[in-house]
Amino acid sequence: MLQLLLVFATIATGFFVSRTVPTEELLQDRFALGQKYYAANDHENSVEVFSEIESTPNYTLLNVDQIEVAIDDLVLPLRVAATYQLGNSYRNVGRTLLARARSIAEGGDIIQARLRRQESLAAFDQARDYYRNLVDDDVRSPRHVRVMSQYQIVRASYQTEDYEGVVRESRILLDRFPGSAYEDAALYDRGWAYYHMGSSRDAIDTFEELLAVSDDALKRDRSLFQMGESYIQLGELEQARNAYSGLVNQYEFTALSDRELLEMKAQRLRGLVQETTRELVAKAQIRIADSFADEGRVSEAIAAYSKVPEKYPQETLVVQKSYDNMATMVLEQQGVDPGIRILRQAIEQVDDIYFRGRAQLRIAGILFRDERYRAAIDEYQVYRRAYGSQTRAIGVGLDEVLFSEAEAYRELGRSKNGSADDLRAARAGYTTIIDHHPFSRRRAEALYGLGHVHIAAGKIDSAGSVFARALEENPRATVAPHALSWWARTAFQSGDAERAVDLYRRLINDYPASDLIASTWKDLGLVYMSLGRTAAAVSALAQVDMRFRAWPKVQAEAADMLLAAGRLDDIEDQLRLGQALE
Numbered sequence: 001m002l003q004l005l006l007v008f009a010t011i012a013t014g015f016f017v018s019r020t021v022p023t024e025e026l027l028q029d030r031f032a033l034g035q036k037y038y039a040a041n042d043h044e045n046s047v048e049v050f051s052e053i054e055s056t057p058n059y060t061l062l063n064v065d066q067i068e069v070a071i072d073d074l075v076l077p078l079r080v081a082a083t084y085q086l087g088n089s090y091r092n093v094g095r096t097l098l099a100r101a102r103s104i105a106e107g108g109d110i111i112q113a114r115l116r117r118q119e120s121l122a123a124f125d126q127a128r129d130y131y132r133n134l135v136d137d138d139v140r141s142p143r144h145v146r147v148m149s150q151y152q153i154v155r156a157s158y159q160t161e162d163y164e165g166v167v168r169e170s171r172i173l174l175d176r177f178p179g180s181a182y183e184d185a186a187l188y189d190r191g192w193a194y195y196h197m198g199s200s201r202d203a204i205d206t207f208e209e210l211l212a213v214s215d216d217a218l219k220r221d222r223s224l225f226q227m228g229e230s231y232i233q234l235g236e237l238e239q240a241r242n243a244y245s246g247l248v249n250q251y252e253f254t255a256l257s258d259r260e261l262l263e264m265k266a267q268r269l270r271g272l273v274q275e276t277t278r279e280l281v282a283k284a285q286i287r288i289a290d291s292f293a294d295e296g297r298v299s300e301a302i303a304a305y306s307k308v309p310e311k312y313p314q315e316t317l318v319v320q321k322s323y324d325n326m327a328t329m330v331l332e333q334q335g336v337d338p339g340i341r342i343l344r345q346a347i348e349q350v351d352d353i354y355f356r357g358r359a360q361l362r363i364a365g366i367l368f369r370d371e372r373y374r375a376a377i378d379e380y381q382v383y384r385r386a387y388g389s390q391t392r393a394i395g396v397g398l399d400e401v402l403f404s405e406a407e408a409y410r411e412l413g414r415s416k417n418g419s420a421d422d423l424r425a426a427r428a429g430y431t432t433i434i435d436h437h438p439f440s441r442r443r444a445e446a447l448y449g450l451g452h453v454h455i456a457a458g459k460i461d462s463a464g465s466v467f468a469r470a471l472e473e474n475p476r477a478t479v480a481p482h483a484l485s486w487w488a489r490t491a492f493q494s495g496d497a498e499r500a501v502d503l504y505r506r507l508i509n510d511y512p513a514s515d516l517i518a519s520t521w522k523d524l525g526l527v528y529m530s531l532g533r534t535a536a537a538v539s540a541l542a543q544v545d546m547r548f549r550a551w552p553k554v555q556a557e558a559a560d561m562l563l564a565a566g567r568l569d570d571i572e573d574q575l576r577l578g579q580a581l582e
Helices: 002-013 024-039 043-054 078-106 110-136 143-159 163-176 183-197 200-213 217-234 237-248 258-269 277-294 298-311 316-334 336-349 353-369 373-394 398-414 420-436 443-456 460-473 480-493 497-510 517-530 534-542 551-564 568-574 577-581
Strands: 068-071 074-077
Touching (some): 024 078, 078 110, 163 183, 336 353, 398 420, 460 480
Antiparallel strands (some): 068 074
């Protein structure tokens, strides 16, 4: 598309040269046609028309530079207006190509994405050239058009993520056009550019400069927030809190009328802001609390987090985040039970059923990781009863919860306080997943868990067949090498040593990156030893990585076998006994 625009522009340069002198009305009509093309995003034709007009010379009977046209509320010289709209047309082409490049990149086609981005950058460069022509033309271009064009150069740099260009071009705008209507916009973009560049101190200084000259509430609010973010990056938490507080303390939303609150929402819907003022203020309150949490000031953090649901209850997502962050801090600083109390409070206070379901699961998971398996099971069952119909929307299916319950029952069954009932419950949970959830990603893990239930029940043969099924279900599953290892172990325990050898060797060959490799070489060596194959046993034991926790013992075992076989010379050749004894 960009190539076509360049061709049209070139053709149009000679268009009026070969024709008779145009009239003022004709040129104004042509400009109006270009505007229609521009409004319809038909930039190929808009470029053709505006290029014709821009290249039209002055005639004895017609001074083109004295013709005026309107762009919305702006009344401009015709040629100036055409040049400005050429810049805008190429800018819009650049935006479209840039959005397309990002979309293609998300789809995984990096080469095509790179090509579209290069085309986008070329279009933005064309736009900048037209804008710069206006900036530098202090004879025909009115000052406000020159300022506007310079700011469009700043925006083009920002949109293409040329943040150094943003800094440079915004300085040009402020130096050449001091006190212009675009002063605060240029400072705002420069502050963001510094922030994206990681120049936090420069970002802070720029946003402070903006606060001194701007009365734009949206820019001022966001500048205070970004100053807080920049101080966080610098590790200056007290200064960050001061910046966030400067934003928070400006607003008391209970005093705002319904109309004012609706206007805030309308601004976001119109794309003027990423979030409403209330959302931004609530986020700033969370940042204040987070900063206290980072310093280990728990009581102050809890007080700050608690203000979010109290003062901004309508901002449900932000309220949820405040409870999440508070619970995480309390869990780290005060332990499991205080953290769970925060989550239970969240479940009671927040209406969103999906958040409540996730909080319920988090409670269960916390108890599981704390090895309080009986309590964890109770919480998983609460989730199934209360949120079972909403699992897809919550993002955690019943099969996942059944698996976690079964794992908890298995851990109980293995403990000294466990019972046969716990193992039966574990088996029932695993079996339900295997029989009734054919597409569950937990099937291989459920089979693996079921194998261990059989082992605990002394059913070695049944365990071996289930471990084999786990491997067959998903050879790429995390548990696959573990299932293969246990399959080999049960084969050996059942008296089939040769089968065990084959399975251990399969594990070594199929899963060379597994953290089981060292123990597998050890187990393989012991199986060879049971078969009386001393050379193979020593060879396998010698393969055990010296970082393996039982490596010295393995070396000693291999040395004993060689010693018993009378092969003293092989001890030094095949083993590192000296290192093992150190």
